[in-house]
Amino acid sequence: MEVIYNLFFYLISFVLIISALGVVFMPRIVYSAVSLILAFISVAGIFVMLNADFLAITQIIVYAVGITIILIFAIMLTGKISEKKLWIAFAPRTLFAFAISGAFFVTILFAITDGFKLVARESNIFSATLPSLETIETLQTEGTTGIIGKALFTKYVLPFEVLSLLLIAAMLGAIVMTKKSGDNLINHTTKTIEED
């Protein structure tokens, strides 16, 4: 059981990292999008391994379906340009990017392993305790949806409600941006209209 769990972890992680790298380094943007879908699905797999079934489903519905579709729409709408030259910028910042990413990784690795100690599990940085089998059992049989739903309507009701307004704001913004404009949303500094 343990071994299978580990193997699954490494498998999914491998797919996830490869597909994420694919998103960045694929020569054509459409391949990137497909790669992104794969990455999202792998993340959902990771969530399943972390006893987060609701999260996994949400991940697939929202990310792998919703967001990627929007992205593909955008790719299609802007697709006239030859993509070859829009691959990777050969600018000084690319070098910096590798350096920064490496530094970032090393720093976080250093921090979470408490200074590269191999036996990190016993470290007391995080209040980590192995989840007891019983709770895992209940989570796996009953699912997390109930807990999350209850929390959303009790403890997190305020952010939940505010989130609705956030979505409205995003919607309004998107509508205004893409609305077919017969109107004159032009440069605000040049046009003058008599007021009052």
Add this chain to the structure above:
Amino acid sequence: MNLLFDIANVLLPEAFLSILIILCIILTFVLKEENQNLVFAAALTGLILTLFSFIFIPFSQENQALYGNFVSNSFTIIFRILILIGTILTVMLSRRYTSNFSNSIGEFYTLILIATLGGMLLTGANDLIMLFVAIETLSISSFALCGYTKLDKLSNEAALKYLIIGAASTAVMLYGFSFLYGITGQTNIADIIKVLPNYQPSIVLILSFLFILAGFGYKLSAVPFHVWAPDVYQGAPIPVAAYLSVVSKIAGFAALTRFMTLIYSDISIFTVAIAVIAVLTMTVGNLMALGQKNIRRLMAYSSIAQAGYVLLGLSVLTIEGVSGIIFYLIAYLFMNFGTWAAIQIFATETGMDSIDDYNGLAYKNKYFSLCLAICLLSLAGIPFTSGFFAKFYLFKAIAFAGLNYMPLLIIALVNTVLGVFYYVKVIRAMYVRTNNGTAKQNGKLKISLSLQSVLVVTVLTTLLIGVFAGSFIDISKFAAKSITINKKSPVESFSDISSFIR
């Protein structure tokens, strides 16, 4: 009912604002195009009513609402009031701007109101999730507002840059949140405070602090998270730029101050980090402002530098410092808004925003130039303006915090001197240079009533704060007292003035 009690005692203005938002949305979609200006009236009256609803909230005690997601005390109340005042001014400033387009007026005000709701919730958010949602509500509405002038390339570009940098820094902040959550296993700040002292300070804690600071620093445009600010301020509609440089920043400061004082106040490394960022922020802001030719970019760098001064007040982490921050932000709200209002007036009338276009303005528009000059002098901190008292009070808090802070004080003073140069540059353009005929600004500016009232109100308040600095300092002191600073070892301070007299 617990819920109703919470709302009546703590979240009444926010509840009002939500109702107002829904009303505005309905009005936006129901009204015909030519009646859309009604949304402006609704928003303005609603905001003023919301401002009055603060009367019903208990000022002096601390109340939690909705399972500890939101905390209302005098500190958050004063910041919410400031945010509301800033919003009212923004709405009035936008009146002229929105009259340029016919079918997207209502949405503009709705977005501003949603952003304001986010900002107000940000000040008192007491839960990491609440904090995140509030900051994102503010951000996402701001992205949309930035690109509102959608046929203008610059506006689109500004919005896109703002969004990308914003999303990236949000991701970093969330990374920091995840570490904080990992260390304590809690998302509620009150619970975090209870649990956190049980753990040894580790690098993860520092990382979480720095990553969260990156998220807030992006809102405050603190160096090195400031890079978006000049481009966005230049490209975005001017009312939105004013909103970002004032309201959004005030909300960010409120949240950062609470966060810093509640969670990260007992280890000195965090104050060192804030101090480093403060020094960087004001120095870079001032240095880069020196060579600017566009007044909007100049104001962007100026607001970066101003954020640096405020961060300095946070770095001392005393009650004095916090009250200095509050007083500085009160003064900053009005003086900065006044400047933006003047820029908006000039831009709408002439369509120009370069400093050279202001040449010789004082000879034709005496009062307008005077108002702008007062605001700029106040920003520069010339004695006997509100800006001077704000700086004075803040620097005094730093000076009294201990000898360790002396280098900071000296750097701040040098920066203040540096700042005078570029503010005076604009004034010199208006008063000393003559208009050599290239500029279009012939004759008097026709200033519409709403813009005029914004300018007059802000300038008068700036002067008023300069005259009655004492009472405003009292208010900020009162507000700062509700902040608890969990310092284990207080920095040695000159508690007794007589010790160095004798």
Add this chain to the structure above:
Amino acid sequence: MFMEIFSVIFNVGLTHYLILGAIMFCIGLLGLIISRNVIRVLMSIEILLCSVNINFAAFANYVDINNIQGQIFAVFIIAVAAAEAALGLAILLSLYRNKPTIDTEEISELKG
């Protein structure tokens, strides 16, 4: 020594997930900075947020299994990320209408 390494590798726990999150974050960071296509930049942002989600889910599992607040946080992040993506693409499209390019090198009129 060998056994120790072996046991670390085959006892997947919190640290492993965190390292996975860090790797994802680094890839997202890389993509954010080096690609020239705006859409790819937006994709990289999604990867960044995903890595944060992995972190939260891992912490929820290993630190806070009873309340799983981390998972709730992740739900909120997913919702916000979707909104952000939608708005970002809307802004991108309106920019594209005024200036037909999605090359980040060319979207640099505001500077100085």
Add this chain to the structure above:
Amino acid sequence: MEFFVKNAGIIALLPLWVFLIIMFGQNLSIYENKKFTLWLTATSTFAGLICSSFILAWTMSHNEPYIQNFIWLEAGYIKLSVGVIVDNLSAMMLMVVTSVSLLIQIYSHEYMNKDEGYHRFFAYLNLFNFSMLGLVLSTNLFQTYIFWELVGVSSYLLIGFWFRRPSASSAATKAFIINRIGDCGLLLGILGFLFFSIIFWLNSSDVFLGFSSLPQAAKYVYAATGSTPMLYTIIAVLIFLGPVAKSAQFPLHTWLPDAMEGPTPISALIHAATMVAAGVYLIARVYPIFELSNDAMTIIAWTGAITAIMGATIAITQQDIKKALAYSTCSQLGFMVMAMGAGAYAAGLFHLMTHAYFKAMLFLCSGAVIHGLNNQQDMKYMGGLRKHMPAVAYTYLIGCLAISGIFLSGFWSKEEIFSGLLANNHIVLLIIALIVAGMTSFYMFRTYFLTFEGEYRGNEHPHNASKVITLPLIIFAIPSAIIGFILCGKFGLPSFDNFISPTHEIVEHSENFILPVISLIISLAGFGLAMVLYVDKYRDKLNINLDNFIQKVKPAYNFSTNLWYIDKSYYKLIDYMVIPVCKLMSNFDKYIVDGIVNLIALMTGFSGWVLRLFQNGNVQTYATILFGGLMLLTFVLTIYWLL
């Protein structure tokens, strides 16, 4: 009456409002009519006058001062406040300032009517009124200092009112610079005083530097500096430097005669009646500080005495009518300061009040003459003007009698000074004062005879002054004549001493009549001498040749005409000491400081340029900066923490 006392601040604020209205409303069409400005100004001052008279009445029946304070600025332990104090001293000054300025405003309407800067003039006049009244109402030394500076600024603006004349602008600059010296001393003194008394103020319930606690504070400072009384004296003398400059005392008096370049109403209001008296007022306010140090009191008294005699000797030979009056003002101010320094507190203030009225009137008369002769100020070209402008001549005569101490109000106030000097055993000072009194009488009547008697020697046709000019003169003549007598405290009349200094022990009036009689005789002698020398009739009869007479006393005459060589030595000092040093400094500045400054400017410009390179418009560069900066911060702080 309580109402007026509680709202005494309004008296000061009214002129400020009027100032703002005039300043910001200049473009409005209503200002086509100059009378609007006049009415606005005069009404506000008149309202102030009414309020002041009610306040005066209130103070008669109340011994405790009324004090109102607002905390203005709190900086740590230091609380600075502004407020309003109403006590006998401020009530008297309010009355003097408002009444004098009301009459002078009416007078200026005619005097300045043709001037293009009419509105500006009235605006400045109101600004001055505001600052002067604010100074009078100040509750603490800090507020006093602020208004002190404001008064200086408005004086500067008004002296340089005709700024196109080089002489006027240089006179304004001179006044400003010399006043800066005094202000600097005053500020240092206040700071020194505050430094030693800060613990007292922290424990005190009063506001910082409040006047009502000043006696205790002075005692505290005296005790704090107990081991070195020198230090206390230095603080007191530094504070005294302020009045020295403002009240034109030796050696900082040189600005006052030059200040006569301003319009004559200004000379009357500011440089004769009110502002120069502010120095004496300040001495009265901080009297508790001076009282404790005998050395300081001696210095004050002797400064006053030297000024008095110097002013008198110089005034004797002045040809310019306004200059002569200016030096006479110096001399009289010296009188007041001398009285204060000698311990005759009330007498000094009494003379301040009487002097305010008759000196203002004298200046206005000279203004009427100058106006009538188309800006001719030299007395060589005057004479016999009594026939052309009788009202002016007779009021001037009243003023001369008053200032000379011949029966009219000056007699009573001077008599108090003399008896005060005698009572405090300052015999030397008394002799000097008596000599100066004789000289005063001489030079005043000299100006009178040269101007109004004899034959007219000028070219312009003199024209009579209009009613708007003569009316204030006539009104001024009344207090000039009688106010000294009314308040002399003899013959059952009310006593100024009792009114002004209820807390100080009252100097017992020596009931002998010898001193008044002597002073009267001396004054009459001066009058007689002037008559003999300057009225053609008597001079011819006695066969005196004035030029020969001058030749006989040539050194003394030169000494006087050259203003005691004070100005000249100042210029010499500046030429030979200050300017070489300045040159050295300027070279240092040019080559070394400027070099450094330019280098810094270059460096900041360069660093700004380098920083702007990073702001290249590419959003991903921005992201690089963001993350790079974050990583750099993380590295630095982590290493810092680990170490």
